[in-house]
Amino acid sequence: MKICCIGAGYVGGPTMAMIAHKCSEHTVTVVDINQARIDAWNSDKLPVFEPGLDEIVAGARGTNLFFSTDVDTAIREADMIFLSVNTPTKTYGVGAGRAADLRFIEKCARKIAEVAEDDKIVVEKSTLPVRTAESVKRILESNSNGRKFQILSNPEFLAEGTAMADLEAPDRVLIGGDQTPEGKAAIQALVDVYATWVPRERVLTTNLWSSELSKLTANAFLAQRISSINAISALCEATEANVDEVAHAIGTDSRIGPKFLKSSVGFGGSCFQKDILNLVYLCEHFGLPEVASYWNGVIEMNDYQKRRFSRRVISTMFNTVSDKKIAVLGFAFKKDTNDTRESAAIYICKDLLEEQANIAIYDPKVEAAQIQRDLGIDADNQYVTYCKDAYEATKDAHAILVLTQWDEFQALDFQKIYDQMQLPAFLFDGRNLLDLEALREIGFEASGIGKG
Numbered sequence: 001m002k003i004c005c006i007g008a009g010y011v012g013g014p015t016m017a018m019i020a021h022k023c024s025e026h027t028v029t030v031v032d033i034n035q036a037r038i039d040a041w042n043s044d045k046l047p048v049f050e051p052g053l054d055e056i057v058a059g060a061r062g063t064n065l066f067f068s069t070d071v072d073t074a075i076r077e078a079d080m081i082f083l084s085v086n087t088p089t090k091t092y093g094v095g096a097g098r099a100a101d102l103r104f105i106e107k108c109a110r111k112i113a114e115v116a117e118d119d120k121i122v123v124e125k126s127t128l129p130v131r132t133a134e135s136v137k138r139i140l141e142s143n144s145n146g147r148k149f150q151i152l153s154n155p156e157f158l159a160e161g162t163a164m165a166d167l168e169a170p171d172r173v174l175i176g177g178d179q180t181p182e183g184k185a186a187i188q189a190l191v192d193v194y195a196t197w198v199p200r201e202r203v204l205t206t207n208l209w210s211s212e213l214s215k216l217t218a219n220a221f222l223a224q225r226i227s228s229i230n231a232i233s234a235l236c237e238a239t240e241a242n243v244d245e246v247a248h249a250i251g252t253d254s255r256i257g258p259k260f261l262k263s264s265v266g267f268g269g270s271c272f273q274k275d276i277l278n279l280v281y282l283c284e285h286f287g288l289p290e291v292a293s294y295w296n297g298v299i300e301m302n303d304y305q306k307r308r309f310s311r312r313v314i315s316t317m318f319n320t321v322s323d324k325k326i327a328v329l330g331f332a333f334k335k336d337t338n339d340t341r342e343s344a345a346i347y348i349c350k351d352l353l354e355e356q357a358n359i360a361i362y363d364p365k366v367e368a369a370q371i372q373r374d375l376g377i378d379a380d381n382q383y384v385t386y387c388k389d390a391y392e393a394t395k396d397a398h399a400i401l402v403l404t405q406w407d408e409f410q411a412l413d414f415q416k417i418y419d420q421m422q423l424p425a426f427l428f429d430g431r432n433l434l435d436l437e438a439l440r441e442i443g444f445e446a447s448g449i450g451k452g
């Protein structure tokens, strides 16, 4: 089969690389309108950092995996076309700030309608509001000229930082499609692709709407767990309970389970907030304000957690951070990724800049130019510096903020760091990553999230 994927981003690139790696009988072409991104996919420095990705791409690229900006040819030649374009929160017009912006998806559907010469299976890989397939189908069918299109929903559940492991051994693959004979045949064609390496019982098939809605629901449930434990972290701080101990105690109940209960400075990433806002918008659209307000609480709690962290830093540091050097360790939204979308670090740094702090940022994978875009500042902004390591960032600092849980932060020589800081040396661990007792023994005024 010839497979095309429109959108060479964090999902399209790794997902298609895995399909090409596992299915040598298929040819996979990933296309994008962003020339720089495609150039990077064809270079030694891929545009996405994911452990294990470089090796998989190097093994398949040029053999059965191709990256190109020639969208039309790739569509024309393909039997199956994945849509993996971005679906950000709308910033304009009706539903601004909440609804998903579907213009990129619609453009893809119109492009397929324009250039396809024969029948195609079109697979929604992007995360979409429930019933989007109906619009995609209408656009394709009203321009069909005798060609037949089958629409499938195949949402992606990978998490960044573990994308390759998640793709190699997914908990499940979800495929939704029409329950007609033609729809079932299309579903089977995609099942066959995944069944090359995913145990068949882990490939779930449903109707289109269940599949579309399951993706939004999965992200809402995951984010809800984090907001729930973060809500409890505030209560822990008021009562001298320890949120890690509470999380462990409740997580050993098999009905609750231990995963995704790590209290933090707030969840980030390109998906959780966007997808919940979209779910909230959909509920309102379908006349369900109580359901909308229930899920909106997950976002409100996350905003509160980020705000709470900044306020705590400022109040602990004698109510002023003006002119003080604050070392920010970690800017990515989680470890093992260079992605900063919706990272809590962006919000915290903006709060501190408003208070006229000098911030020195170190992240092992995020580049200065990205940080400048995220903070909306120029390269020569006098309040922000970019450091080559944690030691440079913390030199002469009044406080350290740990905002991403990079493993290397645990291995730092904190005695050396303490010796070069201003006193009292404050440390705020926004990830509950470090041993606070050991830090206090060195002399740090160290605090975590949800720890008395």
Ligand code: NAD
Binding pocket: 006, 007, 008, 009, 010, 011, 012, 031, 032, 033, 034, 037, 071, 084, 085, 086, 087, 104, 107, 108, 125, 126, 127, 128, 156, 157, 158, 159, 160, 270, 271
């Ligand atoms: P991304 O922004 O990294 O990549 C999207 C790419 O699509 C961009 O490179 C853009 O140039 C390209 N594009 C947009 N319109 C195009 C067009 N008309 N023709 C060709 N290319 C076009 O986004 P992403 O993180 O890969 O996410 C893609 C989708 O997958 C989103 O719907 C997202 O919600 C979903 N998703 C993301 C993750 C994640 O961890 N990032 C996980 C699961 C699902």
Ligand code: UDX
Binding pocket: 156, 157, 158, 159, 160, 161, 219, 222, 226, 259, 260, 261, 262, 263, 264, 265, 266, 267, 268, 269, 270, 271, 272, 333, 334, 335
């Ligand atoms: C998420 C979903 O996990 C994934 O299934 C979906 O396909 C895309 O969205 P991602 O955003 O890449 O993946 O990473 P994830 O591991 O879910 O982390 C999201 C945010 O929550 C990060 O900021 C992370 O640090 C935070 N988090 C996660 C916590 O604060 N506590 C936790 O216990 C888990």
